[in-house]
Amino acid sequence: MFQALPRIGRRRALFGSATAFAVVGLLLWWLLPLGEESPSGTITFSTGTPTGVYQMYGKLLQGAIAKDMPRLDVQLLNSDGSQENVRRVATGKADFTIAAADAVETYILQNKPGSGRLRGCSRLYDDYVHLVVPLSSSVRSVADLKGKTVAVGPSGSGVRLIANHVLQAAGLDPDTDIKPLDNGIATMPDLLKQHKIDAFFWSGGLPTSAVLELSKADDIRLVPIGGDLIEKLHEQGGASRYYRSAVMPADAYPKAQRGSPVQTLAVANFLITREDADPELTEELTRTVIASRDHIGAVVHAAQLVDLRTAIYTDPLPLHEGARRYYRSIKP
Numbered sequence: 001m002f003q004a005l006p007r008i009g010r011r012r013a014l015f016g017s018a019t020a021f022a023v024v025g026l027l028l029w030w031l032l033p034l035g036e037e038s039p040s041g042t043i044t045f046s047t048g049t050p051t052g053v054y055q056m057y058g059k060l061l062q063g064a065i066a067k068d069m070p071r072l073d074v075q076l077l078n079s080d081g082s083q084e085n086v087r088r089v090a091t092g093k094a095d096f097t098i099a100a101a102d103a104v105e106t107y108i109l110q111n112k113p114g115s116g117r118l119r120g121c122s123r124l125y126d127d128y129v130h131l132v133v134p135l136s137s138s139v140r141s142v143a144d145l146k147g148k149t150v151a152v153g154p155s156g157s158g159v160r161l162i163a164n165h166v167l168q169a170a171g172l173d174p175d176t177d178i179k180p181l182d183n184g185i186a187t188m189p190d191l192l193k194q195h196k197i198d199a200f201f202w203s204g205g206l207p208t209s210a211v212l213e214l215s216k217a218d219d220i221r222l223v224p225i226g227g228d229l230i231e232k233l234h235e236q237g238g239a240s241r242y243y244r245s246a247v248m249p250a251d252a253y254p255k256a257q258r259g260s261p262v263q264t265l266a267v268a269n270f271l272i273t274r275e276d277a278d279p280e281l282t283e284e285l286t287r288t289v290i291a292s293r294d295h296i297g298a299v300v301h302a303a304q305l306v307d308l309r310t311a312i313y314t315d316p317l318p319l320h321e322g323a324r325r326y327y328r329s330i331k332p
Contacts, residue, residue, distance in 0.1 A: 048080075097272055132223075
């Protein structure tokens, strides 16, 4: 006959069951994000003109946010550009946006509504100043624009701000020495093709699709903006201190540049929000911006330049507390 196995005591059995439940509970806690719900609700993100880099970047970032924070609804708003974007965020008409450093500084220096509430999340990529003319144009420098009809962008745009500063640095009055038109990048190329303007200014990431398409269809040139203007721009003080000398790579607009780089100016873009934006949301959104760099950069080449090492430099804006948390969390 088989010998009966010893009976397990009730206390030992209960202890074993409790241990098993504890182990299972720890495994579930480790494997599943229990209690860690992503931010929810609706936010508005002000972008730019339909054919500009701001809007393209905004759409791709919207897709990245949908994957990382599926409970968050991101609504995109078109705009005329940096100046309008800054105003919208400062006055609560948008929650997040992209804006150039000079537009941010101008808004602060003019002490406009809500300027003290603006905060930075990340330095993104640089805008390059384009001065576009027909290939046959006699314009070889900014000073040569005197007496010409020039599209300088809408009043709420960053390009209008830059164009005015550059023209003044070249010794031209933006209102009287040229005939300024307030058209934006959506209509500038057609106006140039139809010979209704002699030139246009644009400030955007490389390449800007509207300029690229124009360069493929028509013979155009990019007029160099010489480094000698940098000193004159910096002498203006204020927002002009954010402009720096840069070189547009030869492959940005291959047909227009004909294998040669172009001397120009650049200014940094920031992701910005307000002081009262939710810290958790801002931390996660900043994380998505950095993490999606390569994915977005495959389409918007300028986004490839989003660099974690320089992302924290959002002068003249202090970092938002949520963004600060993110950078602290990844600090080695």
